Amino acid sequence: MSDINKGDSILEIRGLAVEVQGKRILEGLDLTVRAGEVHAIMGPNGAGKSTLSQVLAGRPDYDVKAGTVRYLGEDLLALAAEERARRGLFLGFQYPVEIPGVNNVYLLKAALNARRRQLGQPEVDAFEFLGLVRDKMRLMQMDESFLSRGVNEGFSGGEKKRNEILQMTVLEPILAILDETDSGLDIDALKVVAHGVNSLKRDDRAIVLVTHYQRLLDHIVPDHVHVLAGGRILKSGDASLALELERRGYDWVRAEAAAA
Amino acid sequence: MASTPTDLDALVAQKYEHGFVTDIDSDTVPPGLDEDVIRMISRKKGEPRFLLDWRLKSYRHWQTMREPHWAHVKYPPIDYQAISYYSAPKQNSDGPKSLADVDPKLLATYAKLGVPLHERARLAGVAVDAVFDSVSVATTFKSRLAEAGVIFCPFSDAVREHPALLEQYLGSVVPPTDNFYAALNSAVFTDGSFVYIPPGVRCPMELSTYFRINAAKTGQFERTLIIADAGSHVSYLEGCTAPMRDENQLHAAVVELVALDDSSIKYSTVQNWYPGDEHGVGGIYNFVTKRGECRGRNARISWTQVETGSAITWKYPSCVLTGDNSVGEFYSVAVANHYQQADTGTKMIHIGRNTRSTIVSKGISAGHAQNTYRGLVKVLPSADGARNYTQCDSLLMGARSGAHTFPYVEVRNPTATVEHEATTSKIGEDQLFYCLQRGLSAEDAVNMIVSGFCKSVFKELPMEFAVEAQNLLAVSLEGAVG
Numbered sequence: 001m002s003d004i005n006k007g008d009s010i011l012e013i014r015g016l017a018v019e020v021q022g023k024r025i026l027e028g029l030d031l032t033v034r035a036g037e038v039h040a041i042m043g044p045n046g047a048g049k050s051t052l053s054q055v056l057a058g059r060p061d062y063d064v065k066a067g068t069v070r071y072l073g074e075d076l077l078a079l080a081a082e083e084r085a086r087r088g089l090f091l092g093f094q095y096p097v098e099i100p101g102v103n104n105v106y107l108l109k110a111a112l113n114a115r116r117r118q119l120g121q122p123e124v125d126a127f128e129f130l131g132l133v134r135d136k137m138r139l140m141q142m143d144e145s146f147l148s149r150g151v152n153e154g155f156s157g158g159e160k161k162r163n164e165i166l167q168m169t170v171l172e173p174i175l176a177i178l179d180e181t182d183s184g185l186d187i188d189a190l191k192v193v194a195h196g197v198n199s200l201k202r203d204d205r206a207i208v209l210v211t212h213y214q215r216l217l218d219h220i221v222p223d224h225v226h227v228l229a230g231g232r233i234l235k236s237g238d239a240s241l242a243l244e245l246e247r248r249g250y251d252w253v254r255a256e257a258a259a260a
Numbered sequence: 261m262a263s264t265p266t267d268l269d270a271l272v273a274q275k276y277e278h279g280f281v282t283d284i285d286s287d288t289v290p291p292g293l294d295e296d297v298i299r300m301i302s303r304k305k306g307e308p309r310f311l312l313d314w315r316l317k318s319y320r321h322w323q324t325m326r327e328p329h330w331a332h333v334k335y336p337p338i339d340y341q342a343i344s345y346y347s348a349p350k351q352n353s354d355g356p357k358s359l360a361d362v363d364p365k366l367l368a369t370y371a372k373l374g375v376p377l378h379e380r381a382r383l384a385g386v387a388v389d390a391v392f393d394s395v396s397v398a399t400t401f402k403s404r405l406a407e408a409g410v411i412f413c414p415f416s417d418a419v420r421e422h423p424a425l426l427e428q429y430l431g432s433v434v435p436p437t438d439n440f441y442a443a444l445n446s447a448v449f450t451d452g453s454f455v456y457i458p459p460g461v462r463c464p465m466e467l468s469t470y471f472r473i474n475a476a477k478t479g480q481f482e483r484t485l486i487i488a489d490a491g492s493h494v495s496y497l498e499g500c501t502a503p504m505r506d507e508n509q510l511h512a513a514v515v516e517l518v519a520l521d522d523s524s525i526k527y528s529t530v531q532n533w534y535p536g537d538e539h540g541v542g543g544i545y546n547f548v549t550k551r552g553e554c555r556g557r558n559a560r561i562s563w564t565q566v567e568t569g570s571a572i573t574w575k576y577p578s579c580v581l582t583g584d585n586s587v588g589e590f591y592s593v594a595v596a597n598h599y600q601q602a603d604t605g606t607k608m609i610h611i612g613r614n615t616r617s618t619i620v621s622k623g624i625s626a627g628h629a630q631n632t633y634r635g636l637v638k639v640l641p642s643a644d645g646a647r648n649y650t651q652c653d654s655l656l657m658g659a660r661s662g663a664h665t666f667p668y669v670e671v672r673n674p675t676a677t678v679e680h681e682a683t684t685s686k687i688g689e690d691q692l693f694y695c696l697q698r699g700l701s702a703e704d705a706v707n708m709i710v711s712g713f714c715k716s717v718f719k720e721l722p723m724e725f726a727v728e729a730q731n732l733l734a735v736s737l738e739g740a741v742g
């Protein structure tokens with residue numbers, strides 16, 4: 001269906017520096033993500049994981065001071081947020097926002113159609129769309145009542161996260177960045193969310209999980225694990241690095257980087 | 261590059277679609293106001309003596325009054341002698357007898373405004389009265405309504421054809437002494453609509469009046485009177501537009517509703533007077549008194565308004581709940597963008613027993629606009645078991661706009677229940693970014709968020725107009741995020 005093959009470069013970040021309200025958060029960050037891979041970005045609270053996610057998604061008030069980001073060979077930073085989304089970049093928010101009075105399904109349908117227009121595909125009609133959403137809702141074990149509710153309106157923390165993953169499964173992104181999708185979930189919900197994410201793993205797609213717990217990685221096994229601290233990727237490794245971080249914390253990574 | 265909210269500023273500023281002027285011969289009196297002008301208006305309309313006397317009395321009272329300045333709005337002093345109080349498109353005879361007698365230019369104007377007066381090209385099932393400057397130019401569906409016994413005609417016709425009804429009800433809800441603008445209106449009002457629904461009749465179609473200010477330097481002072489007799493029902497809608505002009509124009513209307521036993525009146529407004537340009541030049545001063553009285557038991561009056569136009573809006577559609585078990589409702593969306601100022605809200609006066617009222621107000625401020633909700637819930641000692649529920653939400657777009665809420669509550673009966681909820685939120689950068697991240701354009705995102713915010717009011721509008729209101733909202737808020 002797509003002309004992306006396993007191992008193709010999806011995201012290439014070089015020397016990224018970002019300021020938020022005059023404060024330098026990221027500095028010299030490098031990261032490469034290829035098709036078929038699952039990456040986990042870990043790091044202490046306040047390290048800049050969400051900042052990185054939001055910058056990649058095109059949040060306007062975050063200033064990129066230096067560096068380049070290429071997405072599918074294009075200059076990502078030159079694209080408006082909505083253009084990035086339409087090209088298949090999806091951000092699962094750490095704190096999904098409530099939009100009262102706007103129907104969940106209505107937003108999701110508009111989102112899917114924006115993506116389909118970009119792909120030159122016809123828009124889905126309401127009937128076809130509802131069928132699709134119902135399938136995905138079953139996957140995410142979500143209640144029918146969800147269809148008539150406002151976007152995240154009155155949702156519990158867990159419901160909001162499930163909703164993010166539901167949206168992701170409907171939109172079938174090329175690059176999914178999931179910011180702390182595991183936080184605030186009980187173990188059953190965590191399994192459901194992990195199942196949703198795993199269902200999306202494919203050779204022509206990449207997933208970046210942002211988390212500071214190993215817990216999620218028991219259910220979604222990453223190919224690469226990175227430590228974000230001091231504004232950049234301090235260390236990268238395979239799935240075993242996550243276990244080591246769980247045991248030893250982050251200070252040793254910092255010490256190691258300082259010594260180098 | 262990126263479509264940041266700041267870039268949105270560059271999106272086309274608000275486009276006002278109805279800003280054209282119709283080039284038509286009109287009979288306009290020179291600016292100025294004195295008793296002779298009032299006598300002249302009354303004579304032109306062939307009014308009975310009681311009405312002229314009523315006008316003169318109102319005028320004399322008005323001269324003793326001062327312009328109110330308690331509203332949260334600012335404007336330079338109005339020179340009431342610089343306004344022309346009467347302007348009418350020239351007609352062959354003393355008035356059109358049918359659409360065939362109406363000047364084709366006028367018909368074209370209304371067609372351009374989306375209000376086709378030809379009955380066959382009509383909005384299905386909606387009867388229209390069209391008021392152009394000071395006079396009514398056409399009323400459609402008169403005969404079909406007459407079969408049901410419904411009277412729906414220009415105010416000027418009612419004066420001649422139904423003087424008894426007029427004498428009984430005119431000023432019975434809004435007396436000429438009520439306030440400065442109501443007194444002025446009572447002295448100089450020119451036209452408007454008159455509706456009478458006989459006992460037990462459910463009006464067979466929606467009634468609507470379309471108000472258009474065209475001539476320069478004129479004021480529009482229309483008067484609407486709706487009477488729902490016992491057990492009758494009516495749904496009425498008004499729409500308003502005006503050309504773009506650099507000077508401000510005054511619109512001071514009075515609307516009176518009377519609901520007798522077991523009757524109901526649903527009054528919806530889509531107000532889109534010219535709001536002025538993006539620098540605050542020009543626009544209509546909309547100083548309006550609207551009030552309904554549930555005079556009978558179990559009567560119901562419901563106001564729904566979508567206010568997007570006018571440089572300044574000063575209006576408080578109110579309900580006087582005199583009859584036991586009567587119900588008053590007020591659903592409002594008020595949008596103010598650029599330099600618009602809106603001070604609007606309602607009054608619910610509980611007099612009868614077990615009277616109930618509901619207020620839902622949604623204020624949206626963008627640009628440099630100031631949007632004020634002002635409401636009064638008053639429960640008199642006689643109103644045992646009265647209940648009110650008020651919900652008042654403000655949405656701010658951008659950092660330079662303001663939202664203000666003044667809810668006044670006066671309860672003089674211990675058995676009454678009054679509930680008030682209020683929220684103010686900023687149209688979140690967060691909400692906007694969330695939608696952009698899902699691939700929506702900034703405009704679609706803003707429209708979606710704002711419609712969501714207004715949903716509980718839009719659902720009160722008659723179907724045909726809910727869509728219109730939604731579109732209007734989208735146009736009013738173009739370029740509003742920044």
Ligand SMILES: Nc1ncnc2c1ncn2[C@@H]1O[C@H](COP(=O)(O)OP(=O)(O)O)[C@@H](O)[C@H]1O
Nearest residue numbers: 020021025043044045046047048049050051052
């Ligand atoms: N909108 C903002 N305004 C000001 N500071 C912010 C904002 N967002 C994040 N920060 C700051 O940026 C740093 C990184 O935050 P964040 O990216 O949320 O970290 P993480 O997701 O790794 O916990 C923190 O010091 C935080 O206080």
Ligand SMILES: [Mg+2]
Nearest residue numbers: 049050094180
């Ligand atoms: Mg975070």
